[in-house]
Amino acid sequence: MAKTPLQFRHNGRDVALFVDGGTNLLVVLREMIGDLTPKFGCGQGGCGACTVLIDGDAHLSCLTLAEAVEGRAVETLDGIKSGPNLHPLQRAFAEGFAAQCGYCTPGMLMAAKALLDKIPQPSREQVVEAISGNICRCTGYEPIINAVLAAAASLRASA
Amino acid sequence: MPVTVKTFQAASEAASALSSDRAARYLGGGTLVMRDLNEGDVSIATVIRATDRTLQGIDAAGARIRIGAGVTFARVLAERDLAFLHPAARSIGGPAVRNMGTVGGNLFAPAPFGDFTVALLALDGIVSLQGSFGVRDMPIEEFLQSRDRQAGALVVGVSCIRPASADAFRYRKIARIKPKGGSVITLAAHLPQSGGRVTGARIALGSMAPTAIRAKAAERALEGRPFDAGAISAAAAAAAEGTAPTDNSLASAWYRREVVGVHLRRLLSGQES
Numbered sequence: 001m002a003k004t005p006l007q008f009r010h011n012g013r014d015v016a017l018f019v020d021g022g023t024n025l026l027v028v029l030r031e032m033i034g035d036l037t038p039k040f041g042c043g044q045g046g047c048g049a050c051t052v053l054i055d056g057d058a059h060l061s062c063l064t065l066a067e068a069v070e071g072r073a074v075e076t077l078d079g080i081k082s083g084p085n086l087h088p089l090q091r092a093f094a095e096g097f098a099a100q101c102g103y104c105t106p107g108m109l110m111a112a113k114a115l116l117d118k119i120p121q122p123s124r125e126q127v128v129e130a131i132s133g134n135i136c137r138c139t140g141y142e143p144i145i146n147a148v149l150a151a152a153a154s155l156r157a158s159a
Numbered sequence: 160m161p162v163t164v165k166t167f168q169a170a171s172e173a174a175s176a177l178s179s180d181r182a183a184r185y186l187g188g189g190t191l192v193m194r195d196l197n198e199g200d201v202s203i204a205t206v207i208r209a210t211d212r213t214l215q216g217i218d219a220a221g222a223r224i225r226i227g228a229g230v231t232f233a234r235v236l237a238e239r240d241l242a243f244l245h246p247a248a249r250s251i252g253g254p255a256v257r258n259m260g261t262v263g264g265n266l267f268a269p270a271p272f273g274d275f276t277v278a279l280l281a282l283d284g285i286v287s288l289q290g291s292f293g294v295r296d297m298p299i300e301e302f303l304q305s306r307d308r309q310a311g312a313l314v315v316g317v318s319c320i321r322p323a324s325a326d327a328f329r330y331r332k333i334a335r336i337k338p339k340g341g342s343v344i345t346l347a348a349h350l351p352q353s354g355g356r357v358t359g360a361r362i363a364l365g366s367m368a369p370t371a372i373r374a375k376a377a378e379r380a381l382e383g384r385p386f387d388a389g390a391i392s393a394a395a396a397a398a399a400e401g402t403a404p405t406d407n408s409l410a411s412a413w414y415r416r417e418v419v420g421v422h423l424r425r426l427l428s429g430q431e432s
Contacts, residue, residue, distance in 0.1 A: 004164065022162035022196050022206055043197040045190050051255050057233070058255040063193040065186060065206065067164050114254065132339045133253015 011079025026061040037077035048134030051107035058114040098147035100138035173209035174313035188259040228263025247278035271341035280363035281347035282319035376400035395424035
């Protein structure tokens, strides 16, 4: 079966490759580009571990047909830090013990970034809503919610 | 296994391709089809997409509003004119799912999903289908009953009634995992009143059958009566009639039948769930 050419921007860099029909974006990112930050969780859109931003909006890469990102901008956790410095969200997660096993963390961070990019001063309810599609089996969510609020404050202070 | 992906500019071309290939599935937002592909569904040989901008349109100007099949729930939530549908859109998935899932795709979501369709069913939804015959409209109830036989036609849009007042339409999703999760029961009620009496009540239930269904016995209990405690009690008592829920990890069929009347009573009475 013929492969399909695909071009998109991955964390600010142009990517061009050929994909098999029906390949999902998560497979492209992890297996073809080598960006292992989006995690494979359920493959059904139920856990949020594979969350990435497409043109700034949170999407589930496991349910995104690769061809659907043609010409679009895909942002993953691998692209959010600035040089050697952690993104304020990453720092807040580390300082606030908002990760235990860490498997959900990339998806949580991207869901949180999608929120803070649009709403710099979110309420607690808005944070809960933003991560409501992301499952964490370890933390009980409270440290994550607090870390997102702390990161929002940090981002506002540095703006 | 790789599949053939065909992307068309026009919805009519996509519909033609869909009707001529029994192993083809139309991909809207991807939340159903991609899941099946990820699970290795070998019955899908072709994935068909359309970039037609008419599928993204929203016409909220008239008494009946029309929503293109490709409109996402995030778009619905961004549209002030569709405020009466916001509770239904907001009850679906997390933000990422709402950025992807579409109004058209939701019509095909099996229980315990398909919550937006429950709202559309209560609002006298009409589904526009494009096939080799052209475009035809079908009442949503008829569409849902024959959904599995509509594989060769492309849903291009849905229309529904705009409720006359905020109180005339009520929606509630009962879920065990809050704020989001699959539905234990989803309820929607359109309750127009004339001269102090209910006229043309439509009550729809989700997760009480393989597709969204109308609670017709409950509707009859309200019809022509003042919207008072007696009518509400009668509707609640009749809520489970004609339902056929199944067991799943969220609730048993028995539990759903037991509590549907309780939740309908609360919805109609304006009580918190």
